[in-house]
Amino acid sequence: MRRIFRPAHHAPDQLPAPVLLLLCLCLGALPARAATPTQPFRVGPPAAWVEPLPVPTDSGPSPTGDEETSLSVLLLEEQVRVSGNSRVHYRHSARKVLSPEGVERASDITFHFDPTHEQLTVHGIWRLREGRREDLFKPAEARVIQQERELQQRLYNGTLSVVPFLHDVRVGDTLEIAYTVEGANPVFGGRFSDVASIGYSVPVAHWAYRLLWPDGRPLFARDFGRPGLTHSERRHDGVHELRWEKRHVPATHAEDNVPGWEPVFSWLQLTEYKDWNDVARWASALFQVPPRSKALEQELRRLSQEPTQEARFLSALRFVQDEVRYLGIELGPNSHQPHPPDEVLQRRFGDCKDKSLLLVALLRGLGIDAQPALVNTQHARLLDGWRPSATAFDHAIVHATVAGRELWVDPTLTLERGGLDSYQPPPYARALIVSPDTQGLATIPPPTLQGPSTFVDETYVAPDRDGAATLDVVTTRTGVAANGMRRTLARTSLSELSRYFLNYYAKVDAKISVARPLTVEDDPAKNVLVVREHYRIEKFWSDDGRRDFDAHMLREYLSEPGISHRTFPLAVDHPVFVRHRITLQSGTPLHVTSHRDLVEGPAFQLEADTRSDGRTLVLDYRYRSVADAVPPERISEHVKSLHQSEGARGYYVQLGGREERPFVLPKNYNRNVLFLLALMVFCGFLWFVIVQGGPVELWRKARARTRRRAFSRKFEPVHQGDSAAAAIPITGPRELLSTLGRLRCACGASGEAPQESLRQEPIVLGERQLTLVQWPCPTCARARRAYFEDTGSRAA
Incomplete structure (x- = not known):
């Protein structure tokens, strides 16, 4: 999966560790310790505007009767302050450990931040035990790593992860975590958008989101959730304060193979963009086609030798697809802004937005109308219900008009062949064409099949x-x-x-x-x-x-x-x-x-x-x-x-027997008795045929029963990995990749699938933390899936 444009919402089927827990009730007013070259994060109390909520002493009854057996989530809280182009995001949550498994889940904590534009301040990790509150966070023991969570998708973004190591966590303890991330990616030009997950796979005793917003500045909010979410507002000192809260949030139970366009988990969306034209104008400033360079002119001269516009389009598309390899360097603004086409052409590599802009530059140079287009590969038509946002997309493609034919093409695919008459659009359903004139989302026609593809x-x-x-x-x-x-x-x-x-x-x-x-x-x-x-x-x-x-x-x-x-x-x-x-x-x-x-x-x-x-x-x-x-x-x-x-x-x-022998009756057998028996059998059979609906219907039922009996035993039981119940045990991401290469498809092939084709989705079933991996078979292109359970290391 090419995750270039960060999606506005990832349905949280498990509590993300960075969202993990915080409270600052008893923090002193000590000044924060500045980051050092060996410690690129700060330690200190939260800002004065933060109003930490108290940790509930009890999770209370679940409205649906759901009870967590490994840990109890007492509090999940976020507080955000926006002023001018600055943004400060405070997170706080608390969990009570109920079992040895819960010790592992609650103790696996990681703070993620982008050092190019974000500053992390850790306020503390506290253990509440028998009425005592003790800070367990030891900055000197924390490790800072460049984890590159999207490395498998060949994407490099420079994100750092701070991994603390907690001592002496036991069953019955309550852990709180509090931290603040300050800063925003400059690529958004100070425009604000955010999402807050409300629903989780476990019940939550108290959920809250607080936003301090400049009074008079437009803001749009939409609640994608269940009833019971309360909302309040007040204005003071030029600040518009908004609060959303919900107590006793029921658990959302994950199910297998839910379509991406079906909302599963509740969430709150906030955005400063008033409409999709607002987003399209923002994106247009990023996807500017620069003046032609010498290298670009040389490539255009080669492509111009094709005899028809269709041939020139296909040559340009296949050049970008096959001769510019997929690799994304997304440091800072390049998380959303493509690199210049000259640079991509010289490097001969780029991610989806790099390759899309290069293709658009080539097509326009050939006199073909083309624009980049932003899509969401997971949520597709679910975008129809979203508020417009710059973070609603995770992939870039190209929209072009060739000889009067509208086309949607994906420059990251390789070895596509055939003419335009047989070209199938990608299955993304909705797209935002990057143009100042765009007023709304465009509909991508669904792919169709007139004959068997295999x-x-x-x-x-x-x-x-x-x-x-x-x-x-x-x-x-x-x-x-x-x-x-x-x-x-x-x-x-x-x-x-x-x-x-x-x-x-x-x-x-x-x-x-x-x-x-x-x-x-x-x-x-x-x-x-x-x-x-x-x-x-x-x-x-x-x-x-x-x-x-x-x-x-x-x-x-x-x-x-x-x-x-x-x-x-x-x-x-x-x-x-x-x-x-x-x-x-x-x-x-x-x-x-x-x-x-x-x-x-x-x-x-x-x-x-x-x-x-x-x-x-x-x-x-x-x-x-x-x-x-x-x-x-x-x-x-x-x-x-x-x-x-x-x-x-x-x-x-x-087949028939090797020696067919005729059926012979004994010589002394009474023929009258035989006749009566035969008559009785015939009458019984005739009655049975009538009851069953006639000879034709009886024949159909008998045939179906025979074949079902013969073949029901042939259908294989659930193989390991075919379902969540039969998840493949692994000890880490590296073993997951090696195991995928050994799984055999129905066509008989095995072998490692290209990493860019892998789609990984975390799933939580009770205390089990699973990963659903979906990919096309490298041999026959069939869609495949497998469930994995990490029994060794825990992803923070």
Whole structure:
């Protein structure tokens, strides 16, 4: 995930350590000790304007009956003072430790600040035990590190982290933390915006936010929360004082796969920007295209040799995508302001905003109308309900008009091919075009799929029952899937890729071997990439003449949610259109009846066609998503359709016995008795058929039951990492990355995914602190996810 523009709100599924706890009730009026070269932070009391709230002695009853077992959050408080271009932010909170696990959670504390424009003052970390209050913060023992939390995304911002080490924290203690961060990024020109998280994964006894604002200066606020938030205002000495408070804030329980556009946690938004035009004018001052340099002119001359405007656009886009690598240096104002195109061109690296401005400069030099555009990769259309803010975005792309066609392109993607007719817009839904004339958010058309983006065609040839069989696999990818596979091929050898695929099929057929080397056919003009595999299977039929087939590539899209009784919608990969065809050419007659199954649910449609001419069996499966989410009230319907799909996406073939023997009756058997028994059986069967709705309906039910029984045992149990309940234990971020490289996709591939494609989301389930990682498979471009639980180190 490219986090350049800081999002206005990260839903806090756990209490962030920097927001951790403070109170300054008994601090003396000692002057703050200034920062030293070896100690780039101060220690001292808060400013005189701060009015610390008392720490509640008891968390009180939870309105929803939620009780925290490891620690109790007593107080979360923020106080902000804005004067001119200056900003001072005071934070204070308190937790009571209830268990040994709570000792670890409460003691993991880190203060983050940007030394280029912020000054950190630590007021103290106090332990309350048996009525005594003692300051545990020892400045000499604190460590200052440059943690670079976005290093995995190839972003360097220079943020420093102060890590204190607390002595003697026990069950029953209450810990408070108080600190102040003074300063604001000059890139905003003194304009104010802030967010305050109200909802958390644990109940909070007392939450408060206080703002001291210059009287007469415009301010806009919006509450995205539950009822019960109180608001008060007063004016004194030219200051407008605003307060928001809430007591006994209930816990918000996290659920798996909630869409980014669905607000989960309550929060308060404050902004000085009156409308989106105000934000667009601010951004326009940052994204200025400078006069052409010699290097830029040289590149423009090369691009101008293309015969058409479309060809010139594609050449410029692919130059920026493929020849300028992704790397962000975001120190100070460059957190939001791009580096000049000449500098990016000379370095041949840049982040999303750098590459976007370079592309805009090239396109305008070619006579193509283009503007940078800011997007939020997580919240998408949720921006419709936000107050305008400069911190509402986390990514930059480009909006262009080419030969009368409106295009949205992402310069950070690589190896995209195909013409403009087949180009799909990125799935960001909303964008702010960087132009002084912009009046509101623009709608990015959702991507669509007219045909399957991935088509897996497997052909088995089994001439006889005991001999070897062959398997030929042809996988055709188009569009985004072809681009993803092309990126994989750029960093993976064909021999390594072949080994991945072989081991995937070896899970079913242990005696499988490569018959001919894997080949790749790439048509960049049409953006179609074809991979061909050839195998030999020594033991194809089981001893009793049975063979199971199933559309394995559909498993990823037809898995059940981890939580079925939901409050929030369930996100579904969309748009998805994939096809899996299995062909069996048998030397032994096959007794198969052609039929068609159709399973439709709130989020998908699955078609399964079975055809046979006696010796050739064709199983043809098509999966198409129809929505990007399932609302909570339709989850049971969605789960039911998933269960129905189990019988529809698999089939088994049973060959006849090696020696067919006729059925012979004993010679002395009474034929009259046989006739009466046969008549009774026939009448009973006829009655049963009528009750079941007729012979056709009975046949359908029997077939479905048989296939469900045969294939229900084939569906794998939840693998480690597939759900929160089966999270993969790790001991730190480094192990997380190495573990990702060993996880195997449904296509059979494993290997480390590019770091820029990883999306990490912290999740708290009770006392468990998890990380959900989402990324596209480097081989087949399928969306993947895995849950991890840090059982060793704790992220502060």
